[in-house]
Amino acid sequence: MVSPRLADYFAAEAIDGPRVAVDLELVEARYNTLAAAFRGADIFYAIKANPAPEILDRVAALGGCFDCASIGEIELVLSRGVSPNRISFGNTIKKERVIRQAFEYGVRLFAFDSMAELEKLERSAPGASLFCRILAENDSADWPLSRKFGCSVAMAGDLLIEADRRGMDAYGVSFHVGSQQKNPRAWAQALGDVGRLMARLDAAGVGLRMINLGGGMPATYDNSTPTDLLEYGAVVIAAVREQFGTRPLDLIIEPGRGLVGDAGVIQAEVVLVSKKDDSAAPRWVYLDIGKFNGLAETMDEAIRYKIVTLRDGAPEPVVLAGPTCDSVDVMYEKNPYPMPSDLQPGDKVWILGTGAYTTTYSAVAFNGLPPLESVCI
Numbered sequence: 001m002v003s004p005r006l007a008d009y010f011a012a013e014a015i016d017g018p019r020v021a022v023d024l025e026l027v028e029a030r031y032n033t034l035a036a037a038f039r040g041a042d043i044f045y046a047i048k049a050n051p052a053p054e055i056l057d058r059v060a061a062l063g064g065c066f067d068c069a070s071i072g073e074i075e076l077v078l079s080r081g082v083s084p085n086r087i088s089f090g091n092t093i094k095k096e097r098v099i100r101q102a103f104e105y106g107v108r109l110f111a112f113d114s115m116a117e118l119e120k121l122e123r124s125a126p127g128a129s130l131f132c133r134i135l136a137e138n139d140s141a142d143w144p145l146s147r148k149f150g151c152s153v154a155m156a157g158d159l160l161i162e163a164d165r166r167g168m169d170a171y172g173v174s175f176h177v178g179s180q181q182k183n184p185r186a187w188a189q190a191l192g193d194v195g196r197l198m199a200r201l202d203a204a205g206v207g208l209r210m211i212n213l214g215g216g217m218p219a220t221y222d223n224s225t226p227t228d229l230l231e232y233g234a235v236v237i238a239a240v241r242e243q244f245g246t247r248p249l250d251l252i253i254e255p256g257r258g259l260v261g262d263a264g265v266i267q268a269e270v271v272l273v274s275k276k277d278d279s280a281a282p283r284w285v286y287l288d289i290g291k292f293n294g295l296a297e298t299m300d301e302a303i304r305y306k307i308v309t310l311r312d313g314a315p316e317p318v319v320l321a322g323p324t325c326d327s328v329d330v331m332y333e334k335n336p337y338p339m340p341s342d343l344q345p346g347d348k349v350w351i352l353g354t355g356a357y358t359t360t361y362s363a364v365a366f367n368g369l370p371p372l373e374s375v376c377i
Contacts, residue, residue: 001308002350006265009377010350018268018289019373022050022355024058026263030229031062034217034255037233041251044088046215047073049256049356050264054376056080059259067254071098078105088212090174090254092117092133092149100124111174111212113151118159122166129171130163131212132156134197136175136190150175153193157200164206172210172250173197179257180303181216182227184235195243210250211240217258219353222306229258257356264355266294266372270347271323282317282336285343290322290329294354294372296361298331306352313342324367 002010005023034043044067045059051073056066057080065086068074077087084106089099092113099110103125110125112118113133121128135150151159156173164170173194177186191211198208213236220226240251272286289295297303307320317336322329331337362372 002265002352005377009375010265010267010348015267015373017370017373018266018287018294019375020264020266020294020354020358022052022055022260022264022374022376024054024263024376027055027058027260027355028062030259030263031059031064033229034233034253034259037229038213038237038251038253039233040237041213041253043259044090044212044252044254045259046090046254046256047077048360050260050359051076052359052374052376053080055260056082060086071101074102074105074107084108088252088254090212094120096120096124103128109171112159112163113149113156115159115162118163118166118168122163122168127167127169129169130160131172131174131210132159132163133174133176134190134193136177136193136214137186153197157197157204160201160208161204161206170201170206170208172208172212174212174214174252176214176254177216179216180218180221182218184232185239186216187213187236188239191239191243198244209248210252211244212252212254213240215254215256215258217253217255219257219261219356220306221353222304259356261353261356264353264358266351266354266358268349268351270343270345270349272345273318273343282319284321285318285337285339286321286323287349288323289351289372290324290331292322292324292326292329292363292366293369294358294362295322295331295351297357301332301334304332304335304337305354307337307339307349308352309340309343309347309349311340311342311344311347313340315339316341318343324369326366 044065046067048069066077067088067090069091087107088109090111092111109129133150134156160170175190268287268289274284315338318339320332320337359372359374
């Protein structure tokens with residue numbers, strides 16, 4: 001349900017249009033839980049999930065670090081007074097001038113997954129600490145992140161050996177088991193690959209010192225039960241210890257939605273309730289928010305948000321759609337969403353678990369609609 005602080009906020013505010021509110025106390029509580037669950041790992045917040053300055057300030061005050069995907073994100077973090085040694089440039093696809101700019105800012109930790117990227121890093125970030133991203137199976141994730149990022153384990157070995165030969169710091173390896181990964185055992189297979197990679201590199205005289213476990217820690221959506229993060233993290237850390245024993249390793253986790261997702265709620269409004277034919281079912285419910293102004297992750301119905309209303313009519317399956325003139329602006333049709341039978345235009349609805357990947361996926365002015373409003377409390 002909506003947290004008491006967020007409920008009080010929405011009750012007190014006159015809001016015209018969709019708005020997401022993020023409860024910073026919930027962000028802090030989740031940060032502390034993640035720190036306890038993944039004890040010994042450094043938390044690098046994936047700020048692409050939600051770059052609100054108030055969230056960055058709270059994470060920084062808690063001692064967190066930051067995973068950045070662009071020079072814009074790096075500059076935003078630096079503008080909050082964060083030291084560049086708490087920043088990882090985790091995107092494997094970077095223009096060389098951007099690498100140089102980040103290096104000049106003092107960033108020294110970079111991701112890569114190809115020889116071409118290594119060559120850019122050698123020229124524009126000499127001596128920097130590098131970690132190579134490997135491909136990982138993530139079919140069990142609600143939002144898989146396969147194919148686009150990472151390389152084979154064999155190629156990663158070649159790249160890290162070459163990085164060392166070129167005078168770079170071959171620091172470690174990273175992988176990502178997919179966003180909204182509800183199975184903590186998904187890390188075990190990737191860690192096995194990392195173990196074999198490290199054994200090969202040890203034999204070559206290149207001792208890796210870091211494993212970046214990526215993100216994937218889940219938020220709570222309509223089709224999921226709340227995850228016990230302490231138990232979840234214990235499974236992952238146990239897999240690390242089983243694979244590497246007492247070998248001294250720096251561990252990194254990169255939570256995005258797992259840190260801020262559950263802290264946010266969107267208040268939206270029902271614009272229209274209609275049918276396509278007098279006898280047709282289901283009803284269509286149109287909200288003032290859709291795929292283009294905050295709910296992009298409903299693409300392919302991958303993320304199924306929990307939606308609550310003040311109506312108490314019997315739930316009936318509806319097609320849930322957004323307000324724009326684009327026919328793809330339909331959130332849930334393949335699997336209709338249960339909504340109260342007495343839902344009416346003008347009713348408020350609250351969309352839970354929307355602290356991550358909502359504002360950052362919102363179009364600037366499609367159909368003249370403004371970007372999703374955001375506030376932190």
